[in-house]
Amino acid sequence: MASSGVHAGRHIYQKSTIFLSNFERICPRRNFAWTVSACQKAAVASQGSSEEIVIPRKKTWNKEAVLQALAATVKRDPTASHYMFQDDPYLIPRTSGEFKLYSLSQESGRSAARYFINTYPKFFQKDFAEPHIPCLMPENFQLQIEEVSEAALVERIQLRKVKAAVDMYDQLMQSGTTLSLDLTNDLLDLICLYGDQDPKQDDTDPEQRAEDAEEVQEEPKKGRGRPRRASEIIRVVWRESNNAERIFNLMPERDSRSYGALIQGMVRHEAFAKAFSTYTDLLNNRLTADVNTFNALISAAPELKEKYVEKWELILDLLKQMVEQNVRPNLLTFNAVLKALRRCGPISRSQAPLVFGEMTALGIKPSLASYNHILSIFCRTSTSTQGHTGMLQDVLNRISGSSFEPQDPEDMLFFLNAMRICLEHKDLEQAYRVHSLLQEGDNWKMLGDSYQQNLYFGRFFNLLCMMEHIDVILKWYKELIPSMYFPNPQGMRDLLQALDTDGRLDLVPQIWKDIKQMGLDRVELVEEMLSLMAREKHSAEVQEAFAECALDMKRRFVPGTSNKPALEWTASALGSTTAILLAAQRRPQAWEMMQLFKDNNRVPSDALMQDFLSSIKEVQDSRRAVELVQLSAGFCLPTTPALVQRVQQEFELTEEQKEALSSLELSSDDTM
Structure with missing residues (x-):
């Protein structure tokens, strides 16, 4: 036991050493003049911390503590829809489009109710609620x-x-x-x-x-020559x-708050030059700006200059003025600097670690927006891929296992951006770590609105389909759909590609049922599924399942069989369906498909005609063989003479059938 404890202690020490070295590599501690004073305050605080420790006599719980404890005991049901849709089971969405429509309709209903309640409160004064x-x-x-x-x-x-x-x-x-x-x-x-x-x-x-x-709409026409969008x-x-x-x-008199309100309003509504002019007036009146005013000016700095160096110099000048005016920065200050650095080109890579190091030296805990800006600076798609996932790995080493609270509006973009990086660089290991971080505490609240959630899970599922084994993909498929993710046609196409890569096309009929239920049965996706089922020969049981699936897909092309507009037959879809039915020995139904070629003005391929004739040969149906040749001649296919020759050699024909083939052979020779 003792040796195992020593071994565990060494392991923890090694991991902490690696972590600290990586973090120092990302964020070297450089200062903009705040660090010295911060360290002095920390030293004074450490001297005062040696005094008596006061232990509270009781624990104070918030009002939601019991509800939070009960909620922690309930796990999500992956087979059920999202809880926000369970008020009306009839209207539970099945597709991403229905999901968006339901969400907007629900919010619109709340807005309408809020409007009437707030506009006519006299009609809602009676309160029957207890308590x-x-x-x-x-x-x-x-x-x-x-x-x-x-x-x-x-x-x-x-x-x-x-x-x-x-x-x-x-x-x-x-x-x-x-x-x-x-x-x-x-x-x-x-x-x-x-x-x-x-x-x-x-x-x-x-x-x-x-x-x-x-x-x-009318106001900007004075200064702009184009119509408003x-x-x-x-x-x-x-x-x-x-x-x-x-x-x-x-x-009659103005203070720092007056100037700050005007400057922040100008920046908020994109009057950047006027904001800096007002700040100059503030300095001329010997006033001091507050931290919120500096945050607004820093965010507007990249809009005022064109060259990258000039942008950064203006930001540095604002930071130095904060030091001169004894204005202590906060989290939003550093987030504004990091966000502004994203628009400073190559300079951002050399300065961002210094800003981040200064932030930690001041004892300001970064938010998810801070890490998102770091990832955006170092993981741009336009630059080389070297070191991109390494930076993401270092960030995850720093924050893995942590639970965050919203502190910046852009906190909601971290998980979406991190999963984008994992997808672009096909880093499945880091994607799992990002998803694990999402499940820590209340981090799931930082995923944003329904659109961002669907986009995040779509990227995660796309990466799984590219990199994981099919059994793992199917496990995540059941876990995410439809409780967390409403896939689009591209997501289902990625799943079909994964089935094809791992040789599990026997699962296509099962996936088709989900596609039909989710309303994704569009012609491109149906055509691709038919092509996969028709490409290779499988066991008799699988071919029979393929045939039933193809016949079910055929109903989507028949008007009046569903509440959606019927799909339009393509030559590829007709050919694949016919090949699937032939492989399952369903010749009568395959012949019906051949008639659909003619009815929809589509031309079958020469290979399909040859395969159909080979299938007819197995039962020696000479009548159907002659009809097939006549159909081929009607389409003016180049393979018609070869079909005539095969029928004459491989089938026992009547005199009437021989004469019909001879006439077809002569007509094909005249055509040539």
């Missing part, structure tokens, strides 16, 4: 104070009524009322946040939203001399 739950009761968005007063302005700011708040501010100014600096800053924050427009909420009037959209109509832009700038200029 009373205030957060589920409708909020009051109607203005209660009509007179001109500071209280009315505060109410409009709290209800986020931008235009009403501006109107109330103007009335107060006209009446000679002096407003406090904090209240004016609150109004400025509101205007800058929403771009001098009422927020596009679900509880606003639809007519008002349409009017606002028209205003946004729909995506630009939705985006709010910073207007010239808007209410934010007007109120800012009317303020």
Whole structure:
């Protein structure tokens, strides 16, 4: 026991040594002048930590602790759909399109209900719930104070009524009322946040939203010569001399918060040059910007310069000014620097590790967005592949087994980007590690919306189909579909390719049932499945299953057999179906397929005609052989003379059949 413990201890020490060396290789500790002060504070804190340790007398639990403990005992059912769809089993989606439609419809229903509750709260005042739950009761968005007063302005700011708040501010100014600096800053924050427009909420009037959209559409025409696209109509832009700038200029005194609100609003709404000009005014007035203002300026820095060196120099200048103004950076500061470095070209690879090292030296724990920026800098597809998965491996060594909480909006992009890197470089081992990290704690919440979830699992399943054994692929297939992933036709095509690679085409009929259930029975996918089943000969049992599957697929080409439009026959699909039926010794049904060639103006291949004749020879059906030759002559196939010769040599013909073949032979000679 002792020797095993020593061995385990050595193993842990070796792993920790490797980990630390790798991390130092990624993030050498260099500083921008914050590190020295941070180390001094850490030393003082360590000296004070030798005092008495106070042990709390009881453990304080949050209100959701019991529910979280119960939820931890329940495992996901891979055979069931996602829990968000289980309210109405009839409408459970089967395809990715239905999944998106259901999600949007569900959210649209919530938005409609929220609109009516918030617009007409007087009709929803009765509360029958026991116990009373205030957060589920409708909020009051109607203005209660009509007179001109500071209280009315505060109410409009709290209800986020931008235009009403501006109107109330103007009335107060006209009446000679002096407003406090904090209240004016609150109004400025509101205007800058929403771009001098009422927020596009679900509880606003639809007519008002349409009017606002028209205003946004008409405004930029003064400065642009092209019409606005729909995506630009939705985006709010910073207007010239808007209410934010007007109120800012009317303020008798301004502090750092006033300038910060205006700068952040300009950056948010893409007025980058004006944001830096306002920052210059802040410095000229001997004021100090706060950390949020610097974060906004850092994120806007790449938009102001063209050359990579100039972009980075501007970022460095902002960081130095933070040090001079004694502004301590936070997590969002370093994330803004790392994100800006992604647009600095080759410089980013040399500077990103220094920024990351400074971040850890200050004791700021990186978020998933921080690691996502590192991966985006070092794992670009346009550069060489050397070292890409090594960087991903180092990042995973750093964060494996950790549970993260949302701290940055771009935290949701880490898992999607990491799985993209694994797929591009076909690194299955790191993909498993990424997926294992996703399952730690509440990390699954960092996967984003339904679209990002489907994209993540699609990439993971695609990589599995390329790199794993078919038995493992099928295990993941049952685990992910349909509870977590609604595959698209490309995903099912990857699965078919994996079946073909491992020689398990006998599972194609089973996969067809899933494809049909998920609504992916499109002509390209059906044609590919028929081609796989018709390519090689299998045992009689497998060929019989293939024949039944092909006949089931045939129904998708017959109008009125399903609630979907019928598929259009192609020559390849007709030929593969005929070959499958011939291999299963189903000649009458195969002959029906030959008639479909004629009905759909499709031409069979010469090889198919030769195979069909070989199948007829097994039963010595001379009548069908002559009809096959006549059909071939009707299609003017080059193989018709060879078919005539084979029938004459290999079948016992009547005089009438010999004359028919002779006439076909003469006509084919005349054609040639």
